[in-house]
Amino acid sequence: MNFRYLLFLVISFTSFAQKTDFPTAEAAAIANRIQLPVFPxxxxxxxxxxxxxxxxxxxxxxxxxxxxxxxxxxxxxxxxxxxxxxxxxxxxxxxxxxxxxxxxxxxxxxxxxxxxxxxxxxxxxxxxxxxxxxxxxxxxxxxxxxxxxxxxxxxxxxxxxxxxxxxxxxxxxxxxxxxxxxxxxxxxxxxxxxxxxxxxxFFNCKNILVENIRIENSPFWCLHLLKSESITIRGISYKSLNYNNDGIDPEYAKDVLIENVNFDNGDDNVAIKAGRDHEGRANSATPSENIVIRNCNFKGLHGVVLGSEMSAGIQNVYVENCKTIGYLKRGIYIKTNADRGGFIKNIFVNNLQLDEVEDCLYITANYHGEGSGFQSDISNVYFSNISCNKATESGIVIQGFPEKKIRNISLNNIEIKSAKNALSNENAENVLMTDVFIGQRATVPSAAK
Structure with a gap:
């Protein structure tokens, strides 16, 4: 290996490693530029x-x-x-x-x-x-x-x-x-x-506010933000437990603020999407992007999901100061497969408090084991300050493909007090772990007897 290539690797590794703090200013800039509607x-x-x-x-x-x-x-x-x-x-x-x-x-x-x-x-x-x-x-x-x-x-x-x-x-x-x-x-x-x-x-809409209402008993997805932008969802609550009752589905959506929401859903709480397969890839100019999710209470199937329909891409998602208030199968779930293509990148999760879940943090490029020919690119995912009382299955799962590895995953200050399976890390590169505890924390080593 020549010196120039080695230096490049060190610089690249260091620049990624340094980006462990939650980018508060970036999330605030998105929230601040969203326009609230004005009415006569x-x-x-x-x-x-x-x-x-x-x-x-x-x-x-x-x-x-x-x-x-x-x-x-x-x-x-x-x-x-x-x-x-x-x-x-x-x-x-x-x-x-x-x-x-x-x-x-x-x-x-x-x-x-x-x-x-x-x-x-x-x-x-x-x-x-x-x-x-x-x-x-x-x-x-x-x-x-x-x-x-x-x-x-x-x-x-x-x-x-x-x-x-x-x-x-x-x-x-x-x-x-x-x-x-x-x-x-x-x-x-x-x-x-x-x-x-x-x-x-809301389809092809702009400057949207949904505030303080209660949503119950939806036929399908509850609140679908389709090809829309400049959206504020805040203070709403749910009790919607039918099949596929996702709480909020941004799809090809841009500049979205979701805050102070009390979820209670039969499916995902927030499911960020961006079109399916061929049609989604043809719309790659309009990924779902610039989405801030903060101060929410999760209850239902999964807290925040990216995918699986994400073929136009998902980027710049900021999740902060959220917690569970009841059953949740998975806390953060990033899912795609080889039918989708597209990308998931620049995802930041900070200060997440989970009680009992099946899996705490789950990233898979092989959702349902389906598809071929269009593997997705997953990179630059940052988890920090996350606690979980119990994972009945897995604490942390990362699943890429040998020929399409998941790249640049940062896990900083993660504590999962109990897990059946601590960590599964497969076909991923540049996974950085700092202060990660799964199960009982080790103390000083015992003396020889």
Whole structure:
């Protein structure tokens, strides 16, 4: 080995090793540049339009009328006062509107799939297609919000729940269309395909606020941030335990702040995505990026997940000051496979407190052992100041491929008090461990006897 090459290795290794502190300034810069929506002074109360919070009356027409009046007045605030408002069909946003659901108010959607026709342009597990409308849907809007201390109930536990057992044909059809680059206009789903809609979806939107509301009983993903940017999600809470009830799914999303959220989900709490396979790779100019997750309470399947649909790439994710408040299978889960391609890089996790989990920190490039030909690039992942009381399976797992190794993983001040399997580190290079304790801490060596 010549001296110049050796010097390069030392410099590269040192520059990576020095980057162990959480980049607080970078995360703050993202949060500070996100713009909150601003609304005109116009207000409309749905009750004054004829809505009844009696849990029986179908109020769809009154919510539609409120949106139309806001559009006529170039925006405003729709006030939903105390009561239970049945809405048989979707609420479609227009720009410059704040849907304010007051304390004691609940919007309860119907669970009749026919109410969510005609089809709208949306996405399903990383593939763009036409499907049932999300229950709250904003397409190409700016300056929009859902606020207040009320509840949105997706009524997802009966009719929609039954779709799960019937969705496979539709799911595989969507993936074949993705792989074969079928024109978007030919990707029609809806009736007969059993692909459940998201509860709330913001699609091609900008300057979004979701604050203090409660989300319950979603048919599918709860809050889908699709191809949107400048987003603030804060102070919301969940109780949504149906199949695939991810809490928040940023997908091709940019400049996102998620803070002070109390999760209780049947699936991932935050699942960062960026498109699936061929279609995702074709959108590599719009990765999911610049996402700050802080001061959240995790409960559900996994805390923060990156993937598995991430083919356009995920970068610049900052997770700080979060903890569990109940069961969690995995704390941080980075997952991709050889169908995906793309990259995951510049991921920072600091001050994470976990109670009992199955696996504490899990990075795998071979999720479900699927795929070939498109291995993902995973690099520059930094974990610091993480505690876990018990991992019933593994403390730390890193799984790359021999020909595509995971690179530059930093583990600094990690303590896992109990784990069935401490560490599995496979096909990774430049994994730096400083003050890592798994199981009982060793003390001074015992004297010879």
């Amino acid at each position: 002074s116009y207000q409309v109360n749905v009750v004054k339009l004829g809505a009844k919070g009696d849990s029986v009356t179908n109020n769809k027409a009154f919510f539609d009328k409120a949106m139309a009046l806001c559009k006529k007045n170039k925006g405003g605030t729709i006030i939903v006062p105390k009561g239970i408002y049945k809405v048989n069909g979707p609420i479609h946003f227009v720009s410059n509107v704040n849907l304010k659901i007051e304390k004691g108010a609940k919007i309860k959607f119907s669970d009749n799939p026919k109410d969510y026709l005609p089809l709208v342009l949306t996405s399903w597990e990383g593939t763009m297609l036409y499907n049932y409308s999300p229950l709250i849907y904003a397409y190409e809007c700016s300056n929009i919000a859902i606020t207040g201390e009320g509840t949105i109930d997706g009524e997802g536990g009966t009719a929609w729940k039954s779709f799960k057992a019937k969705e496979n044909d539709g799911k595989m059809r969507s993936r074949e269309m993705n792989h074969n680059s079928v024109p978007l206009n030919d990707r029609k789903f809806g009736e007969g395909y059993f692909l459940r809609p998201q509860l709330i979806q």
